[in-house]
């Protein structure tokens with residue numbers, strides 16, 4: 001948690017018209033909001049202090065409202081907020097919306113588990129921030145500055161990745177290996193949503209992993225490549241099965257042997273050998 005994040009308590013008098021009075025100083029009573037929860041951010045509103053003799057302030061136009069879309073199967077409502085990223089409004093309403101409308105049901109179909117119903121609504125907020133994107137439950141927040149430069153690149157794919165997190169509906173609690181939690185969204189993104197981008201397949205490995213100490217647990221694209229390899233060679237349902245176990249809390253490393261006949265490390269070694277042969281210069 002950023003130590004510089006504070007809660008601001010400000011008492012506003014009930015009388016909202018007329019003058020507040022004459023002040024020389026404003027005293028802010030501040031304290032740290034949150035130390036434990038990475039997503040315990042506080043929303044700030046704006047406080048304007050205006051000189052009584054200042055020229056009249058022109059009223060700001062109201063920020064664009066949320067807009068909502070329904071997935072192609074009618075089962076999920078997605079709200080997208082571009083109030084802090086007006087430049088992305090049109091892109092969000094057209095390209096992003098149509099990708100999510102089509103793909104959310106596909107993601108849900110691929111990641112079922114007993115007794116589980118995927119979220120029937122979630123929200124995406126686009127705004128300037130430090131990271132690329134994160135998902136906390138049914139709230140996705142993505143960096144509008146980064147997206148703006150990626151409109152013809154990674155923008156939509158990165159939000160397909162986040163939509164998978166919404167469907168996974170679990171975090172990084174104990175026993176859930178992070179490489180698998182992140183490998184699954186990248187597998188769906190790079191091998192199903194946009195295989196033509198070659199973002200995690202052998203083309204990508206050849207370009208990016210020349211001298212890489214390759215491990216199947218390297219997460220994201222590397223783990224996605226491993227999952228694709230296991231799915232093709234051993235069990236096409238491996239991602240569905242592993243995701244269900246992660247969601248149910250029954251994941252354990254022995255499951256790899258159960259589904260493929262080989263331990264995770266045996267699979268990892270075999271995969272690495274194939275990939276190394278592929279990416280080493282002939």
Ligand SMILES: [Zn+2]
Pocket residue numbers: 161165182185
């Ligand atoms: Zn992720």
